[in-house]
Amino acid sequence: VPAAGSGDRLGPGDPKALRPLGGRSLLFHAVARLRAAQSVGPIVVAVPAGSQDRVAAELAGLAVTAVAGGATRQESVLAALRALPSEVDVVLVHDAARPLAPVSLINAITAAVLAGAPAVVPGLPVHDTVKRVGPTGLVLETPPRETLRAIQTPQGFQRSVLERAHVLAGQPGGAGVTDDAGLVELLGEPVLVIPGAVNAFKITRPEDLAGESSVSAEPAV
Ligand code: CTP
Numbered sequence: 001v002p003a004a005g006s007g008d009r010l011g012p013g014d015p016k017a018l019r020p021l022g023g024r025s026l027l028f029h030a031v032a033r034l035r036a037a038q039s040v041g042p043i044v045v046a047v048p049a050g051s052q053d054r055v056a057a058e059l060a061g062l063a064v065t066a067v068a069g070g071a072t073r074q075e076s077v078l079a080a081l082r083a084l085p086s087e088v089d090v091v092l093v094h095d096a097a098r099p100l101a102p103v104s105l106i107n108a109i110t111a112a113v114l115a116g117a118p119a120v121v122p123g124l125p126v127h128d129t130v131k132r133v134g135p136t137g138l139v140l141e142t143p144p145r146e147t148l149r150a151i152q153t154p155q156g157f158q159r160s161v162l163e164r165a166h167v168l169a170g171q172p173g174g175a176g177v178t179d180d181a182g183l184v185e186l187l188g189e190p191v192l193v194i195p196g197a198v199n200a201f202k203i204t205r206p207e208d209l210a211g212e213s214s215v216s217a218e219p220a221v
């Protein structure tokens with residue numbers, strides 16, 4: 001669980017993963033849903049430097065290992081990956097910034113990896129027309145909308161594939177990749193998209209937390 005980001009787009013305050021949602025942190029909600037998924041075993045969280053004690057208190061009872069995150073999301077994922085027990089051979093990577101991803105989605109991603117896919121991600125159809133735009137503002141291309149998906153987490157991987165993919169993060173072309181599946185694509189391994197969930201949306205800007213106090217602290221299935 002990469003949770004070490006600062007939340008710059010959310011505005012001044014605590015690191016994003018520690019901001020409140022219905023009386024608990026975003027991180028608590030995300031981890032509680034992972035813990036409620038029968039397909040999930042050990043959980044490692046990459047947390048902001050200096051927040052380890054706060055995180056341990058916040059996640060007490062959820063059987064989580066906390067490691068220090070890095071300067072980038074990729075570094076945070078790698079730090080958590082290195083702390084996973086050696087017997088784990090299927091890995092889910094899930095943003096703390098997606099606190100309401102349903103347990104059913106978590107289990108569906110795991111099941112698709114166990115069924116043989118090297119990499120599986122949740123995706124939703126996009127409603128806007130999406131254009132590729134060049135540096136001068138001129139449109140380069142409009143991909144057919146029905147071929148596009150907005151990709152979420154949790155993303156699931158065979159561990160060996162994810163580890164090989166993360167070697168590419170430090171190489172040319174890898175640094176700008178914004179999700180784990182993108183690194184797997186650089187490897188040339190297939191990435192399967194399964195239906196995502198509206199509730200797996202990412203908290204990015206302040207308006208994404210509008211009405212947060214009406215969210216229950218109990219994980220929904
Ligand atoms: N993340 C991380 N380590 C970093 C940067 C991001 O673990 N160095 C995590 C965030 O905590 C979040 C997820 O990656 O759970 C997705 O990142 P994002 O939504 O961009 O969160 P932030 O980087 O915190 O937000 P911002 O970019 O607005 O600062």
Ligand code: MG
Nearest residue numbers: 005006007073
């Ligand atoms: Mg960020």
